[in-house]
Amino acid sequence: MKILVCLKQVPDTTKVEIDEQTGVLKRDGVDSKMNPYDLYALETSLRIKEQMGGKVTVLTMGPPQAKAVIKEAYMMGADEGYLISDRSFAGSDVLATAYTIAQAIKVIGEQDLIICGKQTTDGDTAQVGPAMAELLGIPHVAWVNLIKDITAEAITVSQDMANSVETVEITFPCLITVEKDIYQPRLPSYRKKLLTEDRPIKVLSLKDFLDQDESHYGLKGSATQVERIFPPDNEVEQEVWVGEGVDLASRIADKLKELRFI
Amino acid sequence: MINVYKNKCNLCGRCIEVCPFGAVERLKDTIQITAGCKLCKLCIKNCPEDALYLGSELKKEVSKDEWKGVMVYVEHEEGEIHPVTFELIGKARELANKIKHPVYCILIGSQVQNLARELLYYGVDKVFVYDDVELKWFRSDSYTLVFEDCINKTKPSIVLVGATSVGRSLAPRVAARFKTGLTADCTVLDVKENTDLVQIRPAFGGNIMAQIVTTNSRPQMATVRYKVMEPAQRVEQIKGEVINYFYPKANFDSKIRVLDVSRKERKANISEADVIVVAGRGIKEKKDMQMVKELADLLNGQVAATRSLIEAGWASHNQQIGLSGRTVRPKLIITCGVSGAVQFVAGMQGSEYIFAINKDVNAPIFKIAHYCAVGDLYEIVPKLIEHIKQVKQIYK
Ligand SMILES: Cc1cc2nc3c(=O)[nH]c(=O)nc-3n(C[C@H](O)[C@H](O)[C@H](O)COP(=O)(O)OP(=O)(O)OC[C@H]3O[C@@H](n4cnc5c(N)ncnc54)[C@H](O)[C@@H]3O)c2cc1C
Ligand SMILES: Nc1ncnc2c1ncn2[C@@H]1O[C@H](COP(=O)(O)O)[C@@H](O)[C@H]1O
Numbered sequence: 001m002k003i004l005v006c007l008k009q010v011p012d013t014t015k016v017e018i019d020e021q022t023g024v025l026k027r028d029g030v031d032s033k034m035n036p037y038d039l040y041a042l043e044t045s046l047r048i049k050e051q052m053g054g055k056v057t058v059l060t061m062g063p064p065q066a067k068a069v070i071k072e073a074y075m076m077g078a079d080e081g082y083l084i085s086d087r088s089f090a091g092s093d094v095l096a097t098a099y100t101i102a103q104a105i106k107v108i109g110e111q112d113l114i115i116c117g118k119q120t121t122d123g124d125t126a127q128v129g130p131a132m133a134e135l136l137g138i139p140h141v142a143w144v145n146l147i148k149d150i151t152a153e154a155i156t157v158s159q160d161m162a163n164s165v166e167t168v169e170i171t172f173p174c175l176i177t178v179e180k181d182i183y184q185p186r187l188p189s190y191r192k193k194l195l196t197e198d199r200p201i202k203v204l205s206l207k208d209f210l211d212q213d214e215s216h217y218g219l220k221g222s223a224t225q226v227e228r229i230f231p232p233d234n235e236v237e238q239e240v241w242v243g244e245g246v247d248l249a250s251r252i253a254d255k256l257k258e259l260r261f262i
Numbered sequence: 263m264i265n266v267y268k269n270k271c272n273l274c275g276r277c278i279e280v281c282p283f284g285a286v287e288r289l290k291d292t293i294q295i296t297a298g299c300k301l302c303k304l305c306i307k308n309c310p311e312d313a314l315y316l317g318s319e320l321k322k323e324v325s326k327d328e329w330k331g332v333m334v335y336v337e338h339e340e341g342e343i344h345p346v347t348f349e350l351i352g353k354a355r356e357l358a359n360k361i362k363h364p365v366y367c368i369l370i371g372s373q374v375q376n377l378a379r380e381l382l383y384y385g386v387d388k389v390f391v392y393d394d395v396e397l398k399w400f401r402s403d404s405y406t407l408v409f410e411d412c413i414n415k416t417k418p419s420i421v422l423v424g425a426t427s428v429g430r431s432l433a434p435r436v437a438a439r440f441k442t443g444l445t446a447d448c449t450v451l452d453v454k455e456n457t458d459l460v461q462i463r464p465a466f467g468g469n470i471m472a473q474i475v476t477t478n479s480r481p482q483m484a485t486v487r488y489k490v491m492e493p494a495q496r497v498e499q500i501k502g503e504v505i506n507y508f509y510p511k512a513n514f515d516s517k518i519r520v521l522d523v524s525r526k527e528r529k530a531n532i533s534e535a536d537v538i539v540v541a542g543r544g545i546k547e548k549k550d551m552q553m554v555k556e557l558a559d560l561l562n563g564q565v566a567a568t569r570s571l572i573e574a575g576w577a578s579h580n581q582q583i584g585l586s587g588r589t590v591r592p593k594l595i596i597t598c599g600v601s602g603a604v605q606f607v608a609g610m611q612g613s614e615y616i617f618a619i620n621k622d623v624n625a626p627i628f629k630i631a632h633y634c635a636v637g638d639l640y641e642i643v644p645k646l647i648e649h650i651k652q653v654k655q656i657y658k
Contacts, residue, residue: 011466094446098438122466125446127434130402134438139403139517142431156521161427163339166399167522174517210267211315223443227473232464232611240634242623245641252596252617252642253649255633259615261537261561261594262653 001054001152003045004111006101006129007073008035009066010122034069037117039185040178044147045115046077047183052150055079057108061089061101067201074196075188082108086205091219094123098131100217103209105136113155114175118143126177133175141170145179263316264295264305270313277305277314326419326457329480332358333366333418335409336381336389337428343377345493346424350486351384352494354422357453363419366390368412370405372398375504382500389504390416396511399520400428406435408509413440415507418481419457425485437483443476444483449490449612459484469604489533489591490612532581537563537594540583540610543570544599544620544639551576553643554598560650566590568606584609598639602627619643 012031045056058073060066061084070081084104092100105111114136116129126142133140146158148167159166160179170176206212215221241251256262271293278286278293285298286305293314295305306314332354337344347367354365364387369378371393378389392408409432413421421436423429425447437444450462459482461474476482532538539558541551551565558565567577569584583590585605591612598619600606603626610616611630618631619639628634635642 094434094444095438095441098434124465125434126430127437127444127446130431130434131438131444133402134406134435139401140431140435141402141518143427159427161400162526164523164525166520167524168401169519169521171517208269210269211265212268213265223437223441223479224445224474224476227460227475229465229470229472232469232471238628238632238634240628240636242636245637246645248619248635248637249642249645249649252619252633252635252646253653255617256561256594256650257653259594262650 001048001052001113002057002109002111003048003054003113003115004057004059004105004108005038005041005045005073005078006114006116006132007038007042007058007060007069008117008120008123009033009060009062009069010035010120032065032068034072035117035120035122037119037121037178037180038069039117040180040182041115041117042073042076042078043183043185044178045113046186048113048147048150049077052152054112057081057111059084059101059104059108061085061092061097061104070201071196072188074199075190075193076186077189077192080202081199082202082204084204086217088206088214088220089218091222092217093222093224094125094127094131095223096217096219096221098128098135099221101128102132102135103211104204105132106210107204107208110173112172114138114173116175116177118177118179129175129177136173136175138173138175139170140175140177141168142177143179144176145181147182264299264301264303265315266293266295267313267315268292270311272311272313274310276308276310280304280308324478324480326480329417329419329457331364331366331416331418332420332422333368333413333416333481334386335421335423335429335432336367336369336377337424337426338369338371338374338377341377343380344424344426346426346429346486346488347381348384348493349488349491350422350424351381351386353451353486353491354420355385355494357420357451357459360453361419361455361457363457364388366416366418368392368409370397370408372396378504382502382504383496383498384494385497385502387502388416389502391504391506392509393506394509394511396514396516399523400432401516401518401520402431402435403518404514404516405432406439407514408507409436410439411509412507413481420453420459421481421483422451423483423485425487429485433483433485440479440481442479442481442483443474444485445474445476446485448484448486451484451486451491458482464608487589489589532564532566532583532590533588535564535590536592537561538566538583538590538592538596538610538613539563540566540568540595540597540600541571541577542568542597542600545571545576546640548574548576550640553647557596557598557643557647557650560647560654561594561596563592563594568600568603597627597631598643600627601625602630 012033058078059082119126143160144157149156334350367389423433445461452460595613596617
């Protein structure tokens with residue numbers, strides 16, 4: 001079975017700041033890590049491989065330092081890894097990202113199963129997976145929190161739908177995005193680290209793709225444009241009460257009465 | 263514009279021969295299509311290697327006038343319309359009035375005629391219905407197919423979808439099919455005179471807000487967070503109509519088979535609650551959760567918690583508010599010993615009245631709370647409970 005997992009490198013904090021003057025993100029000095037939700041995607045692929053045999057390929061789209069997440073995936077047991085990187089990919093929105101990764105997958109070769117994390121902690125859209133499935137012309141199931149059965153032709157999964165759980169069977173080739181309660185991710189192994197130290201990471205750039213039209217990628221290939229970014233507006237008219245606990249309690253009670261909650 | 267897959271092309275020159283306009287040239291090691299090209303596509307048809315393709319179609323300037331209407335995707339389950347739908351209709355009407363467009367709904371499912379009719383009471387102009395047993399359950403591929411069909415038939419300028427599990431699985435697929443933009447999880451929407459949708463969403467865990475536009479493709483798509491928009495009001499007079507569309511069944515050909523759908527046990531659901539009392543790490547022991555529960559009960563509300571307490575196992579996962587929990591928008595929320603980390607605040611800042619109890623006057627929760635009680639919750643909450651009991655006694 002050929003399984004491919006999409007991993008993204010994200011900033012190791014959600015405490016990003018923006019420059020009030022320029023409105024630009026301050027990214028300097030922020031450490032990076034693998035998108036935490038993608039660890040579950042990787043773990044899922046490794047479990048399926050353990051059961052069914054086959055090969056786990058991982059890929060990430062990002063700047064050269066994103067290779068770090070491929071190395072981490074090797075330490076967890078991935079067999080082969082690709083970095084998708086090119087200057088012209090910069091500034092991609094969901095559509096351009098999904099298109100770029102879909103192009104890469106066409107070069108890497110057809111997969112039986114593609115697994116994505118449910119969302120990233122920076123882009124935070126949960127859209128790249130389903131969009132990619134569409135561009136590859138394969139079906140998808142999102143929010144998978146349990147794998148019930150897997151055969152050579154199809155996979156049966158539970159899909160977490162807020163108020164209900166849907167059990168569906170989906171035939172290969174297909175894409176799933178997985179929830180974090182699916183499996184506990186294993187830790188990277190030091191032994192594997194030694195074993196994979198020299199394992200190459202293949203790099204794909206625009207020149208390797210079938211569609212080399214630059215206008216389909218990066219900022220130019222993006223359908224959405226960010227007009228501006230700004231800090232959230234926290235200003236509210238407020239009342240601040242200090243004093244003895246007893247007094248505070250009666251002030252709250254009075255206000256609740258006034259607002260007709262009691 | 264016609265493009266060349268450089269790694270497929272073997273430079274055989276067939277395209278140069280067949281081009282009636284002499285618009286294909288061979289440069290050193292590539293084929294180039296020049297300005298003389300009239301897009302007759304003979305070169306594409308004749309290429310033995312399939313190395314030519316019609317590209318850049320999505321870069322064409324869209325003509326915005328051809329796209330009219332604000333369409334809302336109707337989410338429903340077991341014969342009930344999901345409340346986010348009414349919020350979207352409310353917003354759609356507001357946007358549509360600004361640009362003088364109609365409001366549409368797309369309703370996909372099986373035996374949904376009564377729902378279609380109900381939607382008309384919310385001021386919708388047209389409800390497009392795909393009613394078919396094959397569409398009983400959500401399946402990403404078949405739903406995308408009929409959604410595409412509806413967009414092709416009606417050409418809406420804007421499509422709004424609830425940022426729910428179904429919405430966030432379906433919308434990206436539809437958007438990708440139209441190679442158009444989709445902004446996820448919007449909290450503010452507006453529209454410009456030229457029909458460009460202004461989409462504002464929190465990014466990086468609510469630390470910043472981003473304003474996003476889709477200027478050169480249609481339809482413009484957005485998923486919208488539940489419980490941030492004002493719902494449309496039900497009215498007595500209806501003026502819209504229901505239009506049934508049919509899609510030839512044979513073409514569904516879904517690769518997904520739904521084997522079972524089971525309801526999750528509907529435990530106390532904080533997303534629906536009008537009143538919420540939140541326990542934070544200021545609560546020192548598990549047994550003190552009882553005090554929070556008592557306060558919530560007296561106010562006919564639900565108990566929620568911050569992630570720290572969920573991780574400690576003092577409350578269950580579906581009680582978590584915040585970025586990795588639920589978004590709530592109750593009429594009243596009282597936080598007890600909650601610092602107000604951005605990830606928490608992201609999930610509750612839309613609440614109508616926010617009361618915060620915290621002994622640290624510098625706690626960030628006080629930046630967003632309307633009523634800030636600076637003091638020890640262990641002194642305040644028991645007294646507050648007493649007060650409320652007294653008041654209730656009087657009214658009995
Ligand atoms: C990617 C990511 C996602 C996250 N998602 C979420 C999420 O969805 N939801 C969430 O809640 N958190 C989330 N977090 C965690 C979040 O950053 C905070 O750690 C968490 O919300 C803090 O919870 P707290 O306010 O209960 O605890 P603390 O931050 O420890 O605050 C406790 C507060 O109680 C006050 N206090 C203590 N004793 C008393 C007393 N006796 N009387 C009155 N006040 C008292 C203190 O002054 C303090 O302000 C996330 C973090 C990350 C990185
Ligand atoms: N740049 C990227 N490289 C590799 N995978 C990605 C990238 N961006 C998104 N993904 C995948 O798509 C999922 C959803 O991402 P998002 O839509 O950004 O929330 C992630 O969990 C990854 O599996």
